[in-house]
Amino acid sequence: MCLGIPGQIVAITDESRMMAMADVSGVRREVSYAPVLTGSPADLIGKFALIHVGFAMAIIDEDEAAKTLEALRGLGEAQETLEAMAEGAKALEAQ
Amino acid sequence: MRYVQEFRDPKAAKALLAAIEKVTNQIGATKEKPVHIMEICGGHTHAIFRYGLDRLTPEGIEFIHGPGCPVCVLPMSRVDECVEIAEQPNVIFTTFGDAMRVPGTRKSLLQAKADGADIRMVYSPLDALELARRNPDREVVFFGLGFETTTPSTALSIQQAAREGLTNFSVFCNHITVPEPIKALLDDPYMMLDGFVGPGHVSMVIGVHPYDFIPRDYGKPIVVAGFEPLDLLQSVLMVLEQIRDGRAEVENQYARIVPEHGNPVSIAAMNDVYERRPSFEWRGLGEIDASGLRIREGYKAFDAEEKFGIGYATGNRVVQEPEGCECGAVMTGRIKPTACPMFGTGCTPEMPLGALMVSSEGACAAYWQYGGRRAAEAAE
Amino acid sequence: MTKVLRDERVTLSHGSGGKAMRDLISSVFTESFQPESKEDQARLMHDALLQPGARLAFTTDSYVVTPIEFPGGDIGKIAVCGTVNDLAVGGAKPLWLSAAFIIEEGTEIALLRRIVASMVKEADKTGVKIVTGDTKVVGRGSADKVFITTSGVGIIPADRDLRADAIQPGDVAIVNGVLGDHGATILAARGDMMLSSDLQSDCAALGHLMEATCTAVPVRACRDATRGGIASALNEMAEAAGCAIEIDEEALPLRPEVKGTCEILGLDPLYLANEGTLVLFVAAEHAEAALAAMRSVDTGRGATVIGRAKAGRPMVTMRTAFGGTRIVDMLVGEQLPRIC
Numbered sequence: 068m069c070l071g072i073p074g075q076i077v078a079i080t081d082e083s084r085m086m087a088m089a090d091v092s093g094v095r096r097e098v099s100y101a102p103v104l105t106g107s108p109a110d111l112i113g114k115f116a117l118i119h120v121g122f123a124m125a126i127i128d129e130d131e132a133a134k135t136l137e138a139l140r141g142l143g144e145a146q147e148t149l150e151a152m153a154e155g156a157k158a159l160e161a162q
Numbered sequence: 163m164r165y166v167q168e169f170r171d172p173k174a175a176k177a178l179l180a181a182i183e184k185v186t187n188q189i190g191a192t193k194e195k196p197v198h199i200m201e202i203c204g205g206h207t208h209a210i211f212r213y214g215l216d217r218l219t220p221e222g223i224e225f226i227h228g229p230g231c232p233v234c235v236l237p238m239s240r241v242d243e244c245v246e247i248a249e250q251p252n253v254i255f256t257t258f259g260d261a262m263r264v265p266g267t268r269k270s271l272l273q274a275k276a277d278g279a280d281i282r283m284v285y286s287p288l289d290a291l292e293l294a295r296r297n298p299d300r301e302v303v304f305f306g307l308g309f310e311t312t313t314p315s316t317a318l319s320i321q322q323a324a325r326e327g328l329t330n331f332s333v334f335c336n337h338i339t340v341p342e343p344i345k346a347l348l349d350d351p352y353m354m355l356d357g358f359v360g361p362g363h364v365s366m367v368i369g370v371h372p373y374d375f376i377p378r379d380y381g382k383p384i385v386v387a388g389f390e391p392l393d394l395l396q397s398v399l400m401v402l403e404q405i406r407d408g409r410a411e412v413e414n415q416y417a418r419i420v421p422e423h424g425n426p427v428s429i430a431a432m433n434d435v436y437e438r439r440p441s442f443e444w445r446g447l448g449e450i451d452a453s454g455l456r457i458r459e460g461y462k463a464f465d466a467e468e469k470f471g472i473g474y475a476t477g478n479r480v481v482q483e484p485e486g487c488e489c490g491a492v493m494t495g496r497i498k499p500t501a502c503p504m505f506g507t508g509c510t511p512e513m514p515l516g517a518l519m520v521s522s523e524g525a526c527a528a529y530w531q532y533g534g535r536r537a538a539e540a541a542e
Numbered sequence: 543m544t545k546v547l548r549d550e551r552v553t554l555s556h557g558s559g560g561k562a563m564r565d566l567i568s569s570v571f572t573e574s575f576q577p578e579s580k581e582d583q584a585r586l587m588h589d590a591l592l593q594p595g596a597r598l599a600f601t602t603d604s605y606v607v608t609p610i611e612f613p614g615g616d617i618g619k620i621a622v623c624g625t626v627n628d629l630a631v632g633g634a635k636p637l638w639l640s641a642a643f644i645i646e647e648g649t650e651i652a653l654l655r656r657i658v659a660s661m662v663k664e665a666d667k668t669g670v671k672i673v674t675g676d677t678k679v680v681g682r683g684s685a686d687k688v689f690i691t692t693s694g695v696g697i698i699p700a701d702r703d704l705r706a707d708a709i710q711p712g713d714v715a716i717v718n719g720v721l722g723d724h725g726a727t728i729l730a731a732r733g734d735m736m737l738s739s740d741l742q743s744d745c746a747a748l749g750h751l752m753e754a755t756c757t758a759v760p761v762r763a764c765r766d767a768t769r770g771g772i773a774s775a776l777n778e779m780a781e782a783a784g785c786a787i788e789i790d791e792e793a794l795p796l797r798p799e800v801k802g803t804c805e806i807l808g809l810d811p812l813y814l815a816n817e818g819t820l821v822l823f824v825a826a827e828h829a830e831a832a833l834a835a836m837r838s839v840d841t842g843r844g845a846t847v848i849g850r851a852k853a854g855r856p857m858v859t860m861r862t863a864f865g866g867t868r869i870v871d872m873l874v875g876e877q878l879p880r881i882c
C-alpha cells in the first residue's frame with residue numbers, strides 16, 4: 068500500500084494548523100508538515116518531502132539518496148564495461 | 163521529477179538484473195526449485211507488474227504477493243458496515259477512492275452512492291476535516307483504512323478536530339498493522355518463504371526494528387525497499403545475497419526515506435489516538451491477534467463505531483466469502499491468481515468477486531491488467 | 543428588432559414557448575450564431591457535394607463537463623471541437639453544426655453568453671457554421687447548469703477513405719501532441735482533490751490539422767483520444783484492425799504536471815481524457831512526411847511517433863523504459879484516485 072511521492076515544500080501557508088504548500092512537478096497541494104517539523108517551519112522551505120495523503124511524512128535524506136545512486140551508478144558502469152568487453156571479444160572471434 | 167527519475171534508469175536496471183541472475187545461479191535456484199521472495203507491500207506488487215519486473219528477473223525467483231494491500235484484506239462485512247453508515251441520513255461518508263469498488267454482500271460504496279448515499283472521494287483525511295468545518299449541520303465520517311503509513315494521517319486529523327472542538331467529524335477506524343500478519347504467515351506450516359522485501363513507506367513511520375523478529379526468530383532475511391524499479395531490483399539483489407551468504411538480517415535499501423527509528427511525531431500521534439484491538443479479521447487470513455487498531459476512550463467523540471453503534475464485533479457479522487473465490491489462498495501465496503477457478507471467468511475487473519481483483523495492488527488485478535488476460539486467453 | 547434581455551438568470555418561463563423564450567433565443571443564441579435561415583431548419587448546399595464520389599459525414603455527440611468553465615476552455619468550446627473532431631478524424635471536412643442546449647433553471651445568462659461566444663469563436667476559427675439549434679429549460683437539479691448536444695455534417699472527398707481496418711502491421715502510430723492535459727486539468731479544476739497547477743485543457747478543433755495531413759500523405763486511420771484516453775482509442779483501433787499495437791513508454795509526450803498529477807493520485811496518464819488529441823496510422827514510408835505536414839499546423843506542432851502496428855492478436859502493449867512489456871487494456875470503469 069501507500070502511494071508516496073517526493074514533493075518540494077515551497078511555502079508555509081498556515082502556521083497555526085501546520086500547513087505548507089508542496090510542489091510535485093508543477094502540481095501544488097497543501098499538505099500538513101506536522102510529522103516532519105523539528106525546528107522552525109521556515110527551515111522546511113526548499114526541502115523535499117515524501118508526500119502521502121496530504122501529509123509530509125519524511126524529509127528526504129539527500130546524503131542517503133546520493134549514496135544509493137552512487138552504488139547504482141557504479142553497477143551501471145561496470146555493466147557497460149562488461150558489455151564492451153563482450154562486444155570486443157565477439158569482434159575478435161569474427162576476425 | 164527529482165528523486166524519482168534517477169531511480170528509473172534503464173542502464174542501472176540492466177546491471178542489477180545481471181547481478182540478480184548471477185546470484186540466483188550461485189544459489190542454484192531454478193524454475194523447478196525457485197527461491198520464494200515475498201513482497202509484503204501491495205505497492206511493490208503494483209510496481210513489479212507495471213515495470214514488467216516479473217518477466218525481467220530470472221525464472222529461479224518466484225515472487226509471492228503479500229498481504230500488504232489494505233483493500234484486499236478488508237473482509238466483506240467491513241464494507242457492509244461502511245455502506246450502513248453511509249446510508250444514514252445526514253451523513254457525508256468520505257473515503258479514499260481505493261475502497262469505492264470493493265464488493266460488500268449487498269453493494270459496494272460506488273453502488274451505494276448511485277443509490278443516493280452522500281459518499282465522497284477525498285485525497286486526504288484533512289479534506290474530510292475541511293468538509294466537516296464547512297458542513298456543521300452534517301456528520302462527516304472518514305473511512306480510516308490502511309497500514310502504519312496512513313494511520314498517522316487520521317490520528318493527526320483526529321487530534322486537530324479535537325483541538326478545534328469539531329463535533330461532527332468521526333473516523334471509522336479499520337487501520338491495521340504490518341508485523342502481525344507477517345508473523346502469522348511465518349507460523350503457517352504451508353508457507354515456503356526464503357526472504358522478504360519489506361514495505362518502505364510503512365517503515366518510514368515505524369522504522370526498521372519492528373522486523374527484528376523475522377531474522378531472529380525465523381532466520382529469514384528482509385530488506386526494506388523503496389518503490390521505484392531500481393529500488394525494488396536492488397532490494398531483491400540484497401535479499402538474494404543474504405540467502406547466498408547464509409545471512410539473515412534486517413537491511414534498509416530505502417535509507418533516503420526510512421530512518422532507523424521511524425518518525426517520532428507520527429508514532430506519538432498513533433499511540434495517543436489509537437490502541438490495539440485484541441484481534442482483527444483479515445480477508446483470507448482470518449483473525450490475527452493485535453493486528454487492528456481502534457480509537458482510544460479519550461477520543462471516543464471521534465469514533466464512528468461509538469457514534470453509530472456499528473463496527474467491529476458489535477454484531478454477529480460472520481459473512482461467507484463468495485463461493486469459488488480463492489482470494490485467501492492467493493493472498494497466502496498458496497496458489498497463483500491464474501490457478502483460481504474463477505480467474506477471468508467468474509471474476510474479472512468488470513465483475514469482481516473478490517477484493518484482489520478490485521484493488522490496483524491486488525495480485526489478481528495486477529495479473530489481469532498486466533498480462534493475466536493473455537494467460538486467461540491462452541487457457542481458453 | 544431584438545428586445546434586450548433583462549433577466550440575470552434563466553427561469554422556467556424561458557422554456558415555456560412564449561415571449562421570454564423568444565427573447566432568450568434571439569438575444570443569446572441567434573444574435574451570435576447568425577443562422578441564414580429564418581425557418582426552423584437549415585437549408586444547405588456546398589460545391590464539394592457535387593463532386594462525383596464525395597460523401598456526407600454525419601455525427602452527433604452530447605457534452606457534459608464539471609466544471610463548466612475550466613482553464614483552456616468551457617463546455618461550448620468542447621461542444622464545437624468535439625463534434626468537429628469526430629468529423630475530421632474520419633477524413634471529412636467539417637462544414638455545419640447544430641447545437642441543442644438543455645439549461646438548468648437558475649443558470650446565469652452571463653454564463654450562457656460566455657459559452658455561446660466561445661462556440662462562435664471556435665466555429666469561426668475552424669471554418670464551420672452553427673446553422674440550427676434548440677433550447678430547453680429544466681428545473682433546478684434536473685441538469686448541471688448546461689448540457690449541449692451538437693451534431694455535425696461534413697464532406698469526405700472522393701479519394702479519401704480512412705478506416706481502422708485498413709491498418710497494416712508495420713504502420714506507424716503518430717499523435718499530434720501531449721497527452722492527458724484535459725483530464726489532469728479537469729481533475730484539478732473540480733477542486734475536490736485540492737490540487738492546483740498551470741495546466742490547461744488541450745481542447746482544440748483538429749479540422750485544419752487533418753486536412754493538412756490527409757493532403758500530404760495517405761492516412762490509413764485516425765481516432766481522437768477523448769474519454770478513456772489514448773489507451774482506449776488504441777484498443778478500439780487494434781480491435782477493428784485485427785492486429786496488435788505496440789507503443790513505447792519513453793516516446794509518450796507527457797507534461798511534467800500531468801505526470802505529477804498522476805503520481806499524486808495514482809492514475810495512469812494513458813487513460814486521461816483529451817479534447818484536442820488524435821492518433822493516426824500511416825505506412826512507415828510516409829511517417830516523415832506525415833510528421834512534417836502535422837507540424838506545419840498549430841495543433842500539430844508536437845506531433846510525434848508513439849508506436850506501431852504489429853502482426854498478432856488484437857491488443858495494445860507498451861514497451862517500458864527498460865525493455866519490459868505490459869498490456870494496456872481498456873479501462874473498466876472510471877479511473878479513481880487511489881492512495882495504494
